[in-house]
Amino acid sequence: MTAEMLSVANIDTSYGETQVLFDVSLKVGAGEVVALLGPNGAGKTTALRSILGLTPARRGAIRFDGRDITRAHTHDIARRGIGWVPDDRRIFPTLTVARNLAIARKRTRFRAWQEKECFEIFSALEYLMARECENLSGGEMQMVAISRALLGSPGLVLFDEPSQGLAPKVVQDVMKTITRLKAEGISVLVVEQNVQSALAVADRAYVMHAGTIVHEGPADALRRDAGLQRRLLGI
Numbered sequence: 001m002t003a004e005m006l007s008v009a010n011i012d013t014s015y016g017e018t019q020v021l022f023d024v025s026l027k028v029g030a031g032e033v034v035a036l037l038g039p040n041g042a043g044k045t046t047a048l049r050s051i052l053g054l055t056p057a058r059r060g061a062i063r064f065d066g067r068d069i070t071r072a073h074t075h076d077i078a079r080r081g082i083g084w085v086p087d088d089r090r091i092f093p094t095l096t097v098a099r100n101l102a103i104a105r106k107r108t109r110f111r112a113w114q115e116k117e118c119f120e121i122f123s124a125l126e127y128l129m130a131r132e133c134e135n136l137s138g139g140e141m142q143m144v145a146i147s148r149a150l151l152g153s154p155g156l157v158l159f160d161e162p163s164q165g166l167a168p169k170v171v172q173d174v175m176k177t178i179t180r181l182k183a184e185g186i187s188v189l190v191v192e193q194n195v196q197s198a199l200a201v202a203d204r205a206y207v208m209h210a211g212t213i214v215h216e217g218p219a220d221a222l223r224r225d226a227g228l229q230r231r232l233l234g235i
């Protein structure tokens, strides 16, 4: 049993009066890759937003790296070592790649990453450093977003639909990066519509439906069971 990095216990989360998450619980172990799957509107992004303190849970508890972060501010949560690769990337468009990366640098209790290590993962990145981000392709933007998360020295990275809008080759690169993070001992929670890609890199998977967790188990078992996938995910 690996040490626990993230634990989400029985959280309810609402936008205004509308409750979106109902009694959601999930765990990510140290160095574990966990996929969070489910149809559109199931509440996957909201679960990530709750962990990050962007839409705090109204009930339940969230612990990261041995500490309660349920009511912590987003910047404190980042400083404790949770990195985020949002679905809309959130790169500053008028700044260069180098500047976007420089302002992301943080110290945490986890290992600090160097830019040159990001260049080893994404060989094109080095040649993009002077470019303004608004003209980057989707794939280039994703390299910047992932590198930015790494330069923040994370112990856990939350990926929100990292393959969205990317060509198949770039999707493969992103999934390889997730495997690389795991090899470095970094924990990963990945929300994906691309179920097969996510299950190929994940250790375990959760499936959400209408704001609740409806399935939890080894990723392999779900990957091999087309009937279960159909039942849970409609595919």
Ligand SMILES: Nc1ncnc2c1ncn2[C@@H]1O[C@H](COP(=O)(O)OP(=O)(O)OP(=O)(O)O)[C@@H](O)[C@H]1O
Pocket (backbone or CB within 6 Å): 015, 018, 020, 038, 039, 040, 041, 042, 043, 044, 045, 046, 047
């Ligand atoms: N800012 C918001 N205000 C009100 N309701 C919201 C807001 N953001 C999301 N919702 C609602 O919360 C529910 C869950 O949305 P969420 O984005 O978490 O789902 P998701 O599983 O990530 O779906 P998708 O794959 O489509 O992004 C949906 O019904 C959505 O309409």
